[in-house]
Amino acid sequence: MIEKTGVPSLEQVKQEFPDKVVLKKPKAIIECYKEIPCNPCHTSCPFDAIFIPEDINVRPKIDFDKCTGCGICVYNCPGLAIMVTQIKEGKILMKIPYEFTPLPKVDQTVNVVNRAGEKISEGIVRKVQLSEKQNKTALIHIELDEKYAYEAITIEVLHGS
Amino acid sequence: MRRVEVAIIGSGPAGLAAAKPLLDAGAKVLMIDRSDMLGGQLTKQTHMFFGSEKQHASKRGIDILKLMVDEIQYHENLTVLTETTVVGLYQDRVISCVKHDEYFKIQADYILVASGASEKSLPFENNDLPGVYAAGAVQTLMNVYGVKPGERVLMIGSGNIGLIVSYQLMQAGVEVPMLLEAADTIGGYLVHASKIRRLGVDIRTNMSVKRAIGKASVEAAEIWRLDKHWQGIPGTEEIVPCDTICLSVGLAPLTELLQQAGADIKYVRELGGNVPIINKKYQTSLENVYTCGDVAGIEEASSAMISGEIAGLEIARSAGYKIDNIDQHISRLHDDLTNLRNGPHGEKIRIGLEKVGVK
Ligand SMILES: Cc1cc2nc3c(=O)[nH]c(=O)nc-3n(C[C@H](O)[C@H](O)[C@H](O)COP(=O)(O)OP(=O)(O)OC[C@H]3O[C@@H](n4cnc5c(N)ncnc54)[C@H](O)[C@@H]3O)c2cc1C
Ligand code: SF4
Ligand code: SF4
Numbered sequence: 001m002i003e004k005t006g007v008p009s010l011e012q013v014k015q016e017f018p019d020k021v022v023l024k025k026p027k028a029i030i031e032c033y034k035e036i037p038c039n040p041c042h043t044s045c046p047f048d049a050i051f052i053p054e055d056i057n058v059r060p061k062i063d064f065d066k067c068t069g070c071g072i073c074v075y076n077c078p079g080l081a082i083m084v085t086q087i088k089e090g091k092i093l094m095k096i097p098y099e100f101t102p103l104p105k106v107d108q109t110v111n112v113v114n115r116a117g118e119k120i121s122e123g124i125v126r127k128v129q130l131s132e133k134q135n136k137t138a139l140i141h142i143e144l145d146e147k148y149a150y151e152a153i154t155i156e157v158l159h160g161s
Numbered sequence: 162m163r164r165v166e167v168a169i170i171g172s173g174p175a176g177l178a179a180a181k182p183l184l185d186a187g188a189k190v191l192m193i194d195r196s197d198m199l200g201g202q203l204t205k206q207t208h209m210f211f212g213s214e215k216q217h218a219s220k221r222g223i224d225i226l227k228l229m230v231d232e233i234q235y236h237e238n239l240t241v242l243t244e245t246t247v248v249g250l251y252q253d254r255v256i257s258c259v260k261h262d263e264y265f266k267i268q269a270d271y272i273l274v275a276s277g278a279s280e281k282s283l284p285f286e287n288n289d290l291p292g293v294y295a296a297g298a299v300q301t302l303m304n305v306y307g308v309k310p311g312e313r314v315l316m317i318g319s320g321n322i323g324l325i326v327s328y329q330l331m332q333a334g335v336e337v338p339m340l341l342e343a344a345d346t347i348g349g350y351l352v353h354a355s356k357i358r359r360l361g362v363d364i365r366t367n368m369s370v371k372r373a374i375g376k377a378s379v380e381a382a383e384i385w386r387l388d389k390h391w392q393g394i395p396g397t398e399e400i401v402p403c404d405t406i407c408l409s410v411g412l413a414p415l416t417e418l419l420q421q422a423g424a425d426i427k428y429v430r431e432l433g434g435n436v437p438i439i440n441k442k443y444q445t446s447l448e449n450v451y452t453c454g455d456v457a458g459i460e461e462a463s464s465a466m467i468s469g470e471i472a473g474l475e476i477a478r479s480a481g482y483k484i485d486n487i488d489q490h491i492s493r494l495h496d497d498l499t500n501l502r503n504g505p506h507g508e509k510i511r512i513g514l515e516k517v518g519v520k
Contacts, residue, residue, distance in 0.1 A: 002351055002354075002355070003346040003347055003351070004345070004346055004347065004364075004366045005358065005364055005366075006347060006351065006354035006355045006357070006358030006359075006362075006364045007355070007358055008355065031352075031355065032352055033351055033352075034350070034351045034352075034505070035504040035505055035506070036211060036350045036352070036504060036506055037211065037212055037213070037463070037500070037501045037502075037503070037504055037506065037507065038211040038212060038213075038218060039212075039213050039214070039218065040209075040214065040218045040219035043213075043214045043218075043219075044219065054500070055500060055503050056212075056213050056500060056501070056503075057500075057503045057504030057505075057506075057507070076209075076219045077209075077219075077352075078208065078209035078210055078211050078218065078219055078352075079211070079350065079352025079353060079355075079356065080352070080356045081352040081355070081356075099332060100331075100332055113359060113360075113361075114359070115355065115358065115359050116358065116359070117358055117359050117360055117361035117362070135209075135220070135221065135224075136221070137209070153359050154359050154360070157331065157360060159334070
């Protein structure tokens with residue numbers, strides 16, 4: 001139970017995903033399961049795809065038609081509760097927020113973990129984005145097998161050698 | 162004795178936010194802090210903040226601090242006294258200060274107590290062993306001085322502070338195998354909990370530390386399950402190897418100065434302990450003595466900034482400064498506060514404020 005462990009159930013996770021057909025294009029998946037006074041996802045999205053009303057405690061609501069998968073909300077969310085996911089030719093391509101050093105390198109193989117922190121698969125780093133405006137939260141693009149779409153959440157922290 | 166117009170005790174987000182409207186209005190402000198730098202808790206917050214954009218959400222605490230300090234620091238009417246501890250506050254608005262070994266008194270027309278909060282401790286066997294730290298101390302070590310407190314940390318407490326400090330420890334390359342929470346459920350925001358859980362922190366509710374184990378310093382912790390009344394259940398003990406036990410079990414408002422001056426104080430559990438009785442202007446029961454931020458009840462930097470701004474504006478008004486549209490401005494700030502406290506996480510605060518008579 002998420003209130004006890006920090007791990008959402010598979011049903012909870014699936015509810016935040018659109019239909020798989022929609023994921024042919026990259027879309028933001030928001031896992032912000034409880035009302036908190038917070039709204040940068042809403043204010044940072046340049047396409048008005050995420051909505052939070054005047055009462056900022058209301059949970060964010062996404063309009064997948066408007067979301068372009070740009071990833072701006074991903075590095076603006078202080079809860080690191082958003083990722084962008086796309087399904088393409090049997091693979092998923094995720095953009096995840098990452099705030100550790102060293103950063104992984106492009107083409108590097110990394111361990112992908114689930115929401116309980118357990119390793120589920122290996123993935124390949126396709127891109128590492130860290131511009132000035134990202135304010136120290138990097139976006140890592142990871143590719144892995146489609147079957148992990150609802151499980152994969154981040155990568156194991158890399159340690160400096 | 163030195164005389165000042167407005168003395169602000171504490172330079173955290175609350176004190177800084179109060180100084181701005183006062184300086185803008187033309188008041189002369191003396192800001193006093195016992196630390197060697199301005200900013201209070203913000204000096205150690207390297208993570209992105211929550212809240213709404215108006216209170217700089219999504220920026221990092223240390224960057225918010227820079228913005229706030231930049232806004233006021235070169236103002237000709239501002240005097241700053243750092244490394245200065247206020248040790249006494251008297252009814253006639255005289256404050257006594259200690260800077261290094263020097264002792265002096267200041268008379269102020271208005272006083273704003275923005276001294277924040279102190280961390281609570283937890284009684285358990287060997288809790289005085291080196292390696293048992295409060296979360297604030299751990300944060301200061303890591304984020305201000307760049308020193309790791311240890312290599313393997315057992316975290317106690319699942320409020321936002323425990324969750325965030327766990328994350329920051331991992332960013333510093335420290336292992337955090339486990340986090341214990343005495344209550345049934347995680348206290349802080351679930352997004353923070355999920356963020357560390359996916360990095361491998363085993364979050365366990367209904368559990369606490371029984372004793373620290375080690376000769377010269379912590380080598381392990383004995384932990385156990387708690388019953389409904391938060392009493393340890395014999396037979397459920399486990400040993401967790403670690404070199405640090407980090408306590409993040411709550412904050413208590415620093416109301417000693419106000420108590421000493423004879424302000425009306427009430428114990429309100431929901432606000433963290435003893436808090437001053439205040440009105441909507443953040444005025445205490447003492448004439449021309451105001452308060453704001455965590456002293457008035459443990460909350461957040463976002464609300465500390467708003468309450469500070471309200472207190473600053475109210476002092477400026479009381480001191481006779483004309484400020485355009487002040488009523489609208491203050492009522493907007495009150496709306497912002499209400500908005501922040503609207504959700505389930507604001508419930509405690511709402512109950513607490515009702516108990517002190519402000520809504
Ligand atoms: C780990 C952690 C994470 C947090 N994360 C968030 C977050 O994401 N979002 C958020 O909104 N809030 C967050 N907070 C809460 C926030 O930091 C506090 O609520 C806020 O700093 C309170 O502001 P303040 O100005 O009242 O007190 P403080 O920031 O505590 O400042 C008080 C100042 O007063 C000084 N002082 C105290 N006594 C004296 C004295 N006798 N003489 C002289 N000076 C004195 C102190 O040195 C200090 O500088 C976090 C807090 C912690 C500890
Ligand atoms: S990914 Fe881009 S378009 Fe989609 S919700 Fe986030 S910021 Fe908006
Ligand atoms: S920014 Fe992140 S944590 Fe804040 S409301 Fe949006 S999704 Fe939730």
